Amino acid sequence: xxxxxxxxxISAGTIAPVYVCYGPEVYLMNxxxxxxxxxxxxPDQREFAVSKFDLHETPVEAVVEDVETLPFMAERKIVxxxxxxxxxGAKDTGKAExxxxxxxxxxxxxxxxxVLIFTVQADKLDERKKIVKxxxxxxxxxxxxx
Numbered sequence: 001x002x003x004x005x006x007x008x009x010i011s012a013g014t015i016a017p018v019y020v021c022y023g024p025e026v027y028l029m030n031x032x033x034x035x036x037x038x039x040x041x042x043p044d045q046r047e048f049a050v051s052k053f054d055l056h057e058t059p060v061e062a063v064v065e066d067v068e069t070l071p072f073m074a075e076r077k078i079v080x081x082x083x084x085x086x087x088x089g090a091k092d093t094g095k096a097e098x099x100x101x102x103x104x105x106x107x108x109x110x111x112x113x114x115v116l117i118f119t120v121q122a123d124k125l126d127e128r129k130k131i132v133k134x135x136x137x138x139x140x141x142x143x144x145x146x
Contacts, residue, residue, distance in 0.1 A: 002143070002144060003021070003028050003031070003032055003143045003144065003145050006019075006032060006141060006143050007031070007032065007035050010032075010035045010036055010039055011035070011039070013039070015036060015039065015040065015115060016115070016139070016140065016141045017110035017111070017112065017114070017115060017116065017140075018107065018110055018115075018116045018117075018118075018135070018138065018140035018141070019032070019036075019115070019116070019117045019118065019140065019141045019142075019143060020084070020087060020117075020118045020119075020120070020125065020135060020140055020141070020142045020143065021033075021117065021118065021119045021120070021143045021145050022087070022088075022119075022120045022121075022122050022123075022124065022125055022142065022143070022144060022145065023121070023122070023123065023144050023145035024121060024123065024145075025145045026119075026121065026145075028145035029119045029145050032117075032143065032145070033078075033080060033117060033119075036078060036115055036117065037050060037078055040076045040078060040115065041074060041076065041077070041078060042074075045073060045074040048071070048072045048073045048074055048077075049071055049072075049073075049074035049076070049077040049078065050077065050078045050079075050080070051066050051077065051078070051079045051080065052079075052080045052081075052082070053066075053079070053080070053081045053082070054081075054082055054083055054094075055081050055082065055083045055084050055085070055086070055094060055096060055098070055118075056083045056085075056092075056093070056094030056095060056096065057094060057095055057096055058081075058096055059096045059097060059098055059099065060081070060086070060096075060098040060099065060100065060102065060103050061098070061099045061102040061103070063079060063081045063103075063116070064102055064103055064106045066079055067079045067106065067110075067111065067114045067116050068106070068111055068114070070113065071113055071114070075113070076113050076114065076115070077113065077114050077115075078114070078115045078117065079114055079115070079116050079117070080117045080119070081116070081117070081118050081119070082118075082119045082120075083119070083120065083121075084118040084119060084120040085120060085122070086098055086100060086129075086131060087118070087120055087122075087125045087126065087129065087131065087132055087135070088120060088122040088124070088125060088126050089126040089128075089129075090122060100130070100131045103131060103134075104130070104131060104134040107134050107135060107137075107138035107140060108134075108138060110138070124144075125142060
């Protein structure tokens with residue numbers, strides 16, 4: 001899906017449980033994150049309701065654990081995981097080892113109180129990878145920020 005269509009859907013209140021934003025335009029990714037955050041979380045609750053992770057340093061299973069944890073002092077929460085190179089054909093140069101089976105299991109039954117947003121600076125996702133196929137099967141919104 002194109003990010004403009006996603007922004008319109010978010011403005012209308014239709015928010016998916018999982019987003020994968022890819023492309024070279026970090027500004028567009030930040031616009032999407034800001035739109036979701038603005039729609040779901042009050043400004044005074046953002047400190048408690050928005051978590052950010054760098055997947056070069058944090059394993060994806062820790063991100064999933066945070067996603068499955070109930071929100072604190074907010075109705076819903078947002079978890080942002082940047083540098084999700086595991087969805088591309090590029091070699092992951094990060095320090096963290098990722099348990100992609102844990103992520104695939106979560107994608108089959110995402111929780112309704114958290115929105116998970118992955119960002120990756122790559123022109124496209126590697127359609128041959130099992131985890132990318134799991135994303136597609138789970139109807140996670142893949143947004144090209146080009």
